[in-house]
Structure formats: structure tokens, C-alpha cells
Amino acid sequence: MKHLIVPVFAVSAALALSQPLSTEEFSTLDREVAGLMDAWVTVSNSGSSETAGVFAAGTAALRAEAALETALHRNTEELPPEVRNSWIRYLKSSADCIRVFRQAFGSSNTSSLEDVLLASFAKWETCGREFLESVQSTR
Secondary structure: OHHHHHHHHHHHHHHHHHOEOOHHHHHHHHHHHHHHHHHHHHHHHHOOOOHHHHHHHHHHHHHHHHHHHHHHOOEOOOOOHHHHHHHHHHHHHHHHHHHHHHHHHHOOOHHHHHHHHHHHHHHHHHHHHHHHHHHHHOO
16 A cells, blocks of 8 residues: 555645646635744733734644645746746745744743744735735736
8 A cells, every 4th residue: 555655645746737827726825824924923912921922823833834835836847037036035035024923922022022923924925015016017
């Protein structure tokens, strides 16, 4: 049975790599990274020791990571260079948000990392807006 899993996984990965980038990947990634900020606000308001808040934050991080991984595997070869470059910046800023969120959430001194997290989210919002503007400018 193990022999069947590897080829199916390899075929699935190859198919994912061959699919072009679509609005669905952007929308999903955007929604899930925004969910990190929602989780941060919830945990900050309720206290990080509350079990439901911790679970929600962990779930938000996993969902954002999964959305980022899916977006990373899309083919951007046919995109105009300015759109491709802004997409790459958006992916990097999304990854940074996830990384900083995990650091801030796992830290005992969350107040010191809150400014870093807010700056990361501000950059992510800017990169998302620039990506959308680059797409609109090529239409």
C-alpha cells in the first residue's frame, strides 16, 4: 500500500504545479492571513491562557500556512512581469505575517512583539493592494 501513496502524491503535486494562479488562491490566502489578525485580537482581548483562544489561533495559523503552500505551488509563468513580481512580494509578506504571528503567539512577552506583528500586517496589506493594482493595470 505504501507504494501507491508515493505515485499518487507525486502526480497530485505535479498537477498542482501545472495549474495557473487564479483569483481563488489570492482570495483564500488573503482571507486566511487576515484571520491571523482576527485571532490575535481575540486572544489579546480574552487572554492567551483561554483554551478556545489558543485553539482558534493555532487553527488560524495552520489554515494560513496551508493557503500559502497552495499559492506557492501555482504557475505564474504566464503572468506579466510586474504582476508576477507583486505576487512574489505578496507571498513573502504573507509568509512574514505567519512567521511573526507564530513568534508573537509563542512568546511569553507578547506586548514586545505586538508592534512587529502590526508592522508585518501593515506591509502585507500594502503588498496585497499593490498586487491588485498591478493586476488591474494589465487589463
